[in-house]
Amino acid sequence: MNNVEICTLKAIHIDEISKINSLSFHTPWSKEAIYKELDNKFARYVVAIMDGKVIGYGGVWIIVDEGHITNIAVHPEYRGIGAGDMIVDSIIEICRLEDVEAVTLExxxxxxxxxxxxxxxxxxxxxxxxxxxxxTKEDAIIMWNRHI
Incomplete structure (x- = not known):
């Protein structure tokens, strides 16, 4: 798929992720909150990189045998090229490798x-x-994938 690669989140990616957050979410996480995820023993994050630029990312918290997707976002200029699919696939694969039985999100x-x-x-x-x-007081839809 184009020349998009998925790799593990590192501190050098956080500035670009912070920009994607502010373009993607009503209430984006702060840069400090993202940095804290690097030390969160439950957190696993991946980034999508194209031509040396971070174009998206996603994360999951793994607690015992459940995964909880925290955020998935793709830069608006790169939506529709399949990066979101690659991020979700990567997160599901991480969950499989860590014996997760089900993954949820809001x-x-x-x-x-x-x-x-x-x-x-x-x-x-x-x-x-x-x-x-x-x-916004908007409702959240709770979604599950119980067939990891």
Whole structure:
């Protein structure tokens, strides 16, 4: 797929990830919060790199036998080229390698492109968290993939 490669998140990627965050989320994580994930023993993060530039990233927390996807984002200029699929595939593979039995996430009800991405990778909407997002009070759809 083009010349996109997936690799493990390193500190040198955080400035670019911070920019992608601010372009992608209503309430982006701070740069400091992202740095803290490097020391989080439960966190596994990957970045998508194209021509030496970080174009996307994703993360999962693995706790016992469950994975919880924290964030997945692709820079707006690079959406639609398959980087999101590669990130999700990488996260699922990490979960398989660490004997995770199921992966969950929350996604804004209005974020149809993200919901379609997750559905394409076996996630199913199973519940709603009413008013989950503090900034807009929007509901979150809780999705699970129980077939890792």
């Amino acid at each position: 996604v804004r009800e209005s974020n149809i492109p993200a919901r379609r991405l997750y559905e394409k990778h076996g996630f199913i909407a199973e519940a709603i968290r009413k008013g989950y997002y503090q900034d």
